[in-house]
Amino acid sequence: MQVTVFCVILLTVLSHYTLGDELTNRAKNRGKGSMWWGVAKAGEPNNLSPLSPGTFYSGSSVHTTLRKKQKRIARENPGLLDAISKGANIAIQECQHQFRNEWWNCTTKQFLRGKNLFGKIVDRGCRETAFIYAITSAAVTHAIARACSDGAIETCNCESHYKNRPQVIGNGNSVGAVRDFEWGGCSDNIGFGFAVSREFVDTGERGKSLREKMNLHNNEAGRWHVQSQMKKECKCHGMSGSCTVKTCWMRLPPFRVIGDLLKDRFDGASHITSSNSGIHNSNKAHSNRLPKHSKSNSLMTNSIHAKRENRRKHKYGFQLKPLNPEHKPPGSKDLVYYEMSPGFCEKNPKLGIPGTYGRQCNETSIGVDGCAIMCCGRGSIPQEVIVKGRCNCTFHWCCEVKCDICKTKKIIHTCA
Amino acid sequence: MPGTILENLSGKKLSVLVGILLTFQLACFLVGLIAPSPANFQNVGATFCVDRNPDNKDENRWFTRQCKESLHDLGNTTGLSAKNIVFVFEMPLFRVDFSRWQQKLVGMVHFEQIYQEGRKLTPTVQLSIDARLAYADKTLDGARTPWTRYAHAQENRHMDCDLDAIRDHKDGYPYDCSMVPLFELGNLYHDYYLLNVRLPQSQNSELGRVHDVQLNVIFMNGGFTKVCVSMKTVFFPLVLGVLLWFWRRVFILSRTPALLEYMLLSLGVTLAVLNFPLEYFSLYFDMPYMLILSDVRQGVFYAMLLSFWLVFAGEHMLIQDNGEKNCLKMYWKHLSTIAVGCMSLLIFDLCERGVQLVNPFYSIWVTPTGTHLALSFVILAGLSACMYFLFLCYMVWCVFKNISIKRSVLPSMSQARRLHYEGIIYRFNFLMAVTLICAAVTVVSFILSQVAEGQNKWDEELDFEVSSVLYTGVYGMWNVYICGMLMLYAPSHKQWPSDPTGQDGEELEFSRLPTESVPSEISSLTSFATKASIE
Numbered sequence: 001m002q003v004t005v006f007c008v009i010l011l012t013v014l015s016h017y018t019l020g021d022e023l024t025n026r027a028k029n030r031g032k033g034s035m036w037w038g039v040a041k042a043g044e045p046n047n048l049s050p051l052s053p054g055t056f057y058s059g060s061s062v063h064t065t066l067r068k069k070q071k072r073i074a075r076e077n078p079g080l081l082d083a084i085s086k087g088a089n090i091a092i093q094e095c096q097h098q099f100r101n102e103w104w105n106c107t108t109k110q111f112l113r114g115k116n117l118f119g120k121i122v123d124r125g126c127r128e129t130a131f132i133y134a135i136t137s138a139a140v141t142h143a144i145a146r147a148c149s150d151g152a153i154e155t156c157n158c159e160s161h162y163k164n165r166p167q168v169i170g171n172g173n174s175v176g177a178v179r180d181f182e183w184g185g186c187s188d189n190i191g192f193g194f195a196v197s198r199e200f201v202d203t204g205e206r207g208k209s210l211r212e213k214m215n216l217h218n219n220e221a222g223r224w225h226v227q228s229q230m231k232k233e234c235k236c237h238g239m240s241g242s243c244t245v246k247t248c249w250m251r252l253p254p255f256r257v258i259g260d261l262l263k264d265r266f267d268g269a270s271h272i273t274s275s276n277s278g279i280h281n282s283n284k285a286h287s288n289r290l291p292k293h294s295k296s297n298s299l300m301t302n303s304i305h306a307k308r309e310n311r312r313k314h315k316y317g318f319q320l321k322p323l324n325p326e327h328k329p330p331g332s333k334d335l336v337y338y339e340m341s342p343g344f345c346e347k348n349p350k351l352g353i354p355g356t357y358g359r360q361c362n363e364t365s366i367g368v369d370g371c372a373i374m375c376c377g378r379g380s381i382p383q384e385v386i387v388k389g390r391c392n393c394t395f396h397w398c399c400e401v402k403c404d405i406c407k408t409k410k411i412i413h414t415c416a
Numbered sequence: 417m418p419g420t421i422l423e424n425l426s427g428k429k430l431s432v433l434v435g436i437l438l439t440f441q442l443a444c445f446l447v448g449l450i451a452p453s454p455a456n457f458q459n460v461g462a463t464f465c466v467d468r469n470p471d472n473k474d475e476n477r478w479f480t481r482q483c484k485e486s487l488h489d490l491g492n493t494t495g496l497s498a499k500n501i502v503f504v505f506e507m508p509l510f511r512v513d514f515s516r517w518q519q520k521l522v523g524m525v526h527f528e529q530i531y532q533e534g535r536k537l538t539p540t541v542q543l544s545i546d547a548r549l550a551y552a553d554k555t556l557d558g559a560r561t562p563w564t565r566y567a568h569a570q571e572n573r574h575m576d577c578d579l580d581a582i583r584d585h586k587d588g589y590p591y592d593c594s595m596v597p598l599f600e601l602g603n604l605y606h607d608y609y610l611l612n613v614r615l616p617q618s619q620n621s622e623l624g625r626v627h628d629v630q631l632n633v634i635f636m637n638g639g640f641t642k643v644c645v646s647m648k649t650v651f652f653p654l655v656l657g658v659l660l661w662f663w664r665r666v667f668i669l670s671r672t673p674a675l676l677e678y679m680l681l682s683l684g685v686t687l688a689v690l691n692f693p694l695e696y697f698s699l700y701f702d703m704p705y706m707l708i709l710s711d712v713r714q715g716v717f718y719a720m721l722l723s724f725w726l727v728f729a730g731e732h733m734l735i736q737d738n739g740e741k742n743c744l745k746m747y748w749k750h751l752s753t754i755a756v757g758c759m760s761l762l763i764f765d766l767c768e769r770g771v772q773l774v775n776p777f778y779s780i781w782v783t784p785t786g787t788h789l790a791l792s793f794v795i796l797a798g799l800s801a802c803m804y805f806l807f808l809c810y811m812v813w814c815v816f817k818n819i820s821i822k823r824s825v826l827p828s829m830s831q832a833r834r835l836h837y838e839g840i841i842y843r844f845n846f847l848m849a850v851t852l853i854c855a856a857v858t859v860v861s862f863i864l865s866q867v868a869e870g871q872n873k874w875d876e877e878l879d880f881e882v883s884s885v886l887y888t889g890v891y892g893m894w895n896v897y898i899c900g901m902l903m904l905y906a907p908s909h910k911q912w913p914s915d916p917t918g919q920d921g922e923e924l925e926f927s928r929l930p931t932e933s934v935p936s937e938i939s940s941l942t943s944f945a946t947k948a949s950i951e
Contacts, residue, residue, distance in 0.1 A: 149459035149630065151481065151509035181508070182515040183639035185456025233595060235634060237455070237522050239714050240765045246866060247455040247634045254528060254590035254627070397498060397615060397623035 037117040079153040087143030091136040094259040101369035103344035119352035126341040138222030145193035210274040229253040270330035271323040345376035375415035422904040444892025448885030451643040462503040462629035470499040478563040498617035505611040505631040513607035517638035521601040529624035533587040544619030551606035569777040599776040602707035652691040659684040686720040729811040757800035764793035861886035
């Protein structure tokens with residue numbers, strides 16, 4: 001009897017203790033690593049076919065990685081989760097492409113939980129983390145906009161446009177949507193991508209601690225890069241094809257362009273500091289951040305999220321302070337960090353860094369990808385291999401690449 | 417002596433009339449506020465379908481977005497060749513269907529290409545596109561009718577590529593090429609359209625590795641069409657009424673109508689034709705020729721307006737008429753510039769839009785001969801437009817010179833006549849000014865709408881479309897302008913007020929000269945000017 005009572009007490013104490021530990025852990029980890037990254041690995045790629053949007057949501061892994069609000073958004077916008085998953089995968093690919101020649105090569109872990117996707121590096125507020133946040137949010141924006149033009153998401157802004165016009169009040173929702181399309185068409189996809197990306201990606205970031213501010217800023221920076229790289233194209237279709245009537249639209253850039261730009265920003269990222277960073281310089285900062293005539297802005301004002309606009313302004317209306325007061329404060333497209341990057345040369349199990357052991361390097365390069373730097377002075381092991389490569393290729397636009405196969409001797413260097 | 421209403425109307429009545437016209441004008445601008453932008457677009461991404469049986473020539477085999485076998489991206493195409501791949505575009509997206517109010521459909525394709533190492537790049541890429549268009553309609557229970565063939569064509573196009581982005585030849589980098597105009601439909605009779613595009617391999621050797629294909633479709637906004645058609649519905653009977661009134665007024669005169677009256681009448685008729693809300697018919701009938709028809713309607717109206725200005729200026733110049741009755745023959749030199757310009761534009765239009773009736777994928781600009789032909793027509797039209805404006809400016813300059821010469825004679829006239837003639841000159845100048853203002857407003861609004869386009873919103877807070885406000889405003893302005901002209905230049909029934917002070921020599925001076933046939937002049941200003949020039 002005594003034993004059992006003792007056991008129960010012990011159990012409760014233990015459970016309390018572990019629970020409390022978990023709570024403090026969660027609080028500590030707030031803003032460190034976005035769980036939703038997990039959707040990148042949720043389900044096999046063949047399950048992500050746009051033809052079966054319903055099947056994906058039911059995956060159990062999704063339930064564990066998404067927050068309540070994210071689940072709601074996904075439920076309200078069928079097909080959205082596929083797009084976000086696609087976006088996350090594009091982000092990983094692009095990140096690995098951009099960092100293929102760097103010490104840190106954007107390694108992703110075998111999937112456990114969302115925030116661990118990129119390893120423990122995201123626990124640090126360093127440049128690499130900034131890049132991960134920016135590129136994932138940019139990729140999600142991009143992928144949602146693209147999915148809209150594929151018709152994979154049914155809710156892409158087709159009904160919220162011209163919602164307030166008295167002429168177009170429909171009886172039901174669907175009727176209203178059709179009438180609105182007839183009256184004024186649909187608004188553009190990037191606005192939807194931008195807005196949903198904000199809602200979805202920034203869910204967990206409340207913007208209170210410096211780390212959360214950093215995440216918010218970098219997420220926004222990623223989105224602004226997508227937005228600003230949109231290319232305007234126009235077509236005249238007035239009388240006899242003249243420009244009496246001209247219609248313009250924005251074209252989504254290839255994601256590689258955005259990856260390149262973000263890499264540039266990574267190289268020139270701003271080191272910020274927490275001192276006095278709590279100033280809510282709302283007005284000035286906001287006008288600074290939202291360029292005039294931005295599509296997303298117009299969307300924000302007449303979309304379903306209008307009532308949250310005030311809170312949103314508050315959420316994004318902060319100005320970060322640079323560590324060096326002589327530097328300019330970071331702009332809306334700059335990446336920001338507040339911790340120095342750890343060394344990536346050596347293994348660091350605490351941060352999940354594998355080190356540069358076994359990485360290929362370039363003997364002749366004097367850059368980071370050169371063996372001298374890449375191997376951190378450990379030296380490299382040359383290895384002679386015969387590479388079977390394609391050469392003298394003739395290309396056709398899609399598929400048939402007629403090539404000769406050439407064998408070349410090549411010396412590959414790998415870091416010791 | 418009969419004059420026009422303009423001269424005989426009291427200042428008060430004139431201001432009331434002008435006030436009414438200005439109210440109409442303001443209403444036209446306000447109507448534009450509720451209209452959405454004139455046109456809208458939709459980006460449609462391609463679905464890459466696999467055609468396992470490419471040699472099947474069946475014209476009614478359609479690939480939809482739900483095709484049996486589709487590719488996620490074009491990176492993994494092992495075992496496939498170009499003829500297996502079909503780009504499928506369904507319009508519109510998002511479970512909506514086209515409305516006939518949306519009037520027309522213009523489609524452009526954009527091929528996103530990726531550079532592959534070792535590939536030679538050309539700044540201009542020749543394309544050969546096999547395009548098929550089908551349509552379907554919504555049935556009463558919300559389902560779709562099966563896809564039916566609309567057009568099938570093998571067309572050549574070219575893209576201009578910007579190779580700067582990959583100057584350092586990085587593998588796997590995208591490069592930018594211009595979009596390709598693909599088709600143009602004169603009306604949107606059906607609810608859904610389906611486009612299947614194939615790129616035969618043999619003719620597309622210059623095309624790089626295609627990564628993504630996007631179609632942009634442009635259609636008129638139904639709301640904008642509705643606003644425009646409502647405006648036309650209101651203006652059509654109004655113009656018709658004014659026209660009938662004007663013609664009755666001319667008809668009950670004992671004289672034969674003057675040239676300017678004929679010109680005004682035909683101008684009014686072309687305006688009435690332009691105002692005729694033909695768009696209602698396109699809601700019930702399949703009218704692919706709507707585009708040509710509206711082009712021709714507008715063209716005829718502009719031609720008539722330009723001719724009217726010429727004749728108007730000419731009829732007020734009156735230097736050496738020798739009493740001859742004015743007729744159009746006198747203006748053949750000037751009018752021929754308009755005729756040549758309009759005819760070349762008409763031929764150009766028929767070449768492009770006329771052929772598009774049969775083949776919506778046709779474009780005159782893709783073949784070198786076609787481009788030369790089209791360009792020469794456009795240049796010819798431009799040249800004749802320049803000639804016309806030179807003529808017009810010269811004539812207007814002459815009129816003003818004449819008037820200023822006559823003005824110097826005015827002080828020697830009796831008080832009443834002087835005031836009278838000064839008033840006429842003032843009103844003539846006023847109308848010239850109105851014409852100039854209208855022309856200037858048109859030009860400025862055209863430039864503004866060009867600037868505003870793409871910016872889309874003038875200001876985030878103002879929820880209206882600048883281009884549609886300008887469009888309805890300018891459209892209304894020309895209606896108001898011509899109605900005003902018809903009213904003010906209609907012959908007046910009032911006789912000249914007897915001039916008690918003008919009993920001396922001036923009376924004789926301003927009485928009609930026997931050489932003039934009485935009815936040929938419609939305005940006393942013109943007779944005044946004629947006499948003065950004969951003196």
